[in-house]
Amino acid sequence: MKKDRSRTNAPALSRRSLLIAAAGSAAASIGVLSGFAAGPGDRWDEEYDVVIVGSGFAGTSAAIEARKRGASVLVIEKMAVFGGNSAINGGAFAVAGSPLQARQGIKDSVEQMVEDMLKAGRGLNHVELLRVIAEGTRWAYEFTLEYGVQYKDVVLQFGGHSIPRTLQTTNNSGGGITVPLGKAARNMGVIFRNRTKLEQILQDSSGAVTGIVVREGHRFPDEDSGRLRRIRARSGLVMACGGFSSDVRFRTRQDPGMDNSLQSTNHAGATSEGLAALLRAGATPVQLDQIQLGPWASPDEKGFGMSPQFLQQAAFPYGIMVDIRTGKRFVNEMADRKTRSDAILKHKDEAGNPVYPVAFVAEEGTGESPSLGNALKYGVAHKFDTIEALAQFYGINREGLLAQVDRYNAFVKAGEDREFGKTFFKKITLEKGPFYAGRAWVKVHHCMGGVQINTKAQVIHMATGEPIPRLFASGEVTGGVHGASRLGSCAIADCLVMGRIAGENAAARKA
């Protein structure tokens, strides 16, 4: 980690906020509806230098950095299982300028990664955060190696990235990162407590965060379950509580189309109450209606499943996706996620029911997909000896498909996709079977929006535009990094880099 990010400027209170604090009169105020404030005179059930809400990529990274600086650290997790959504993601991590890229002769740079993310984000990105994150990926990668994370010896090409820059854990899961980081943190003395849900952020009369109220022994999703306890955060509170993709009530207020008819890839605990607590504490909401649909999900399984790693790492880069009614492609299969999801969602019949597109690839293109075996086993993907058999099984327009395959093969051989401009990093045609195919649809996957932070991971107050003292956030609960569309494998980048910065800065005021 670079030296110039290693210090937290203690944010000064504005003249204005002090003036108001001095002028107002005090009154009792408790409860989730009304605010729940604690002054220095209140009793605490426990005290730590740093308290972290959430045990995913961002939370565990923050915990290690805070502990390394000598802080006492508590990580709370509302679910029974640690790791949050991070533990069930695909373990794909975009690193700008990794040693693996160098070894394979792939030229990359921080600037190029920023440019790719800005393009996908439609310019809504907070570019100062993007730069910090892209620059930090190289160091975050080294950080994970230090704690025993293992990556496969291949650099993957993910949609919307201009070059291959994605690494993947050997177990093809984010758990390949959260588990070793969590273990390391425990060994260093970080306390992890599950079934402990944040109820409220506490602030003193100056607005500085003093601690939190939690429900211990919480049994998700029973909101009233668990015993209320007050935990002091002497130096800093890090909110690393993730997105709200599974929160149907809140997500449909942001986008009415994201109702129960759409599944989510997320675990059930990806809800909005952490974000709500941040807003009550004065945080600035940013782009909350920018909610990502994953374009590589399958209607033939629940949750994240087997499809994303098959389509994203095989059928999309090295095969094609077609409309079954015409047999024709309809989008660059390697465009950013928003472009692809918007295109996929248009495939509906006159009654509005989905007409699932089908994506497929020749065997030669399946080498990088870790989930093909299970996808076949659970009927998410199927194997065919010929294009004709594939067309018949899925009811694809046969003539249209055969003509499309011929065109596509010619493009691959010529090295130029004259239909949709896909870059062919490997010359893999659809000439020789067997072929592997699956149906594609969208699922609610990632919340680009969240609370505003600065490059020190400080949460910015909406009314003052200044940092809220001792309040930090990182990962999916923050907004502005990814703009209108996050690129695949940039969530881990975001969470690890900003999580480390948050942990470091949250520990700065430790006693």
Added chain:
Amino acid sequence: MKKDRSRTNAPALSRRSLLIAAAGSAAASIGVLSGFAAGPGDRWDEEYDVVIVGSGFAGTSAAIEARKRGASVLVIEKMAVFGGNSAINGGAFAVAGSPLQARQGIKDSVEQMVEDMLKAGRGLNHVELLRVIAEGTRWAYEFTLEYGVQYKDVVLQFGGHSIPRTLQTTNNSGGGITVPLGKAARNMGVIFRNRTKLEQILQDSSGAVTGIVVREGHRFPDEDSGRLRRIRARSGLVMACGGFSSDVRFRTRQDPGMDNSLQSTNHAGATSEGLAALLRAGATPVQLDQIQLGPWASPDEKGFGMSPQFLQQAAFPYGIMVDIRTGKRFVNEMADRKTRSDAILKHKDEAGNPVYPVAFVAEEGTGESPSLGNALKYGVAHKFDTIEALAQFYGINREGLLAQVDRYNAFVKAGEDREFGKTFFKKITLEKGPFYAGRAWVKVHHCMGGVQINTKAQVIHMATGEPIPRLFASGEVTGGVHGASRLGSCAIADCLVMGRIAGENAAARKA
């Protein structure tokens, strides 16, 4: 106003919030950063049944409805002048099924207005609010007549509306509504207080709103100016404090492209502190990054100016807009605002500087534009005898323009725009001069996003999904009505209808 909207259900507190309120411990908490709560035991400087923040369309409508029900009512306005942004808007009001439409043989319906607004809103709209608003326009129109508002005897066709349904005040200004409504409210006994800025919303331990803290004698934009005072709202608080189009800091966090390089049509007081106070009180943010650019603004004047009423009511419906480099049209001049603004914004040179399109119309098409005289006077529009002279003045590609004009004239005569599908409600060609032309660009105009309300104008708490007791909001500070793009003349519709509902329901608990 329909009977079924005339009652406020007193929103019950959830079991959960009461449980939390009972379990927590109390503590002092003051100041804008930390929450500023008041219990029943605190002293108030003044007391009213209903307090209303903002004196525009929504605020004055709410004041009248509350006062009609016997409530004592205070309206506060932070600026020196009453009326807010409403007073400087164009006075155009979409009414579904007005007597003027009937007289002119125009068939309209609530359903058709809802459909038009949904299409422009890209389906992001909260459709239950849309229906209430479209249905309420007819009654809101009668309401304004009752208090002396005067409309011109013509029904206008505005972009994105499938038929002519827009009425306009005789003085071509929203002041034609806010002034008579404000006068009527005063006569009824409503107190109006200017230079009085909301500082904080106060809630009791159950979360119910009890009143507000204000700065009296405030001198905008000096945030620290004015004396702090506590005003009780016994029955209800109505937040009718408008949008944040002039708040460059906050709007650029939602969309970095909306920086100082873009002007706003709004007055300087259109800032976000009212929205911030609502979020601190637990309100649910909705679609805050949906910020509208007006596609009919001029780079040749500041603020709202003369251009919108010239382009929107003359050049766009009855003429064409062209790229000066080609002389060609590039968008349906009567599409919704987002479609047009997105298209206009693409006109930049290689260095990123605007290449302003030019819009023009023959004299025959200028009859409905109230601002042409002043637009000519201030150099925002210019008059030309021939297309050639117009092309020369603006540096438009001459051959391209002449060919475009010929094509357009043929479309008008055939009754079908085969280039962009514009509907020709009148057959006005570009054959006979003189012609009137102006340069077009975008300005930040309206915030579609805001806080979530229900059809009773109750503000919805983010954590519970239930109404926050005694807290109401209406108009531009609310979100979800207009989705991704508000149709022209639907702001007055929104503000008057939901303002009336808010005022009525806010008065329901008066002593």
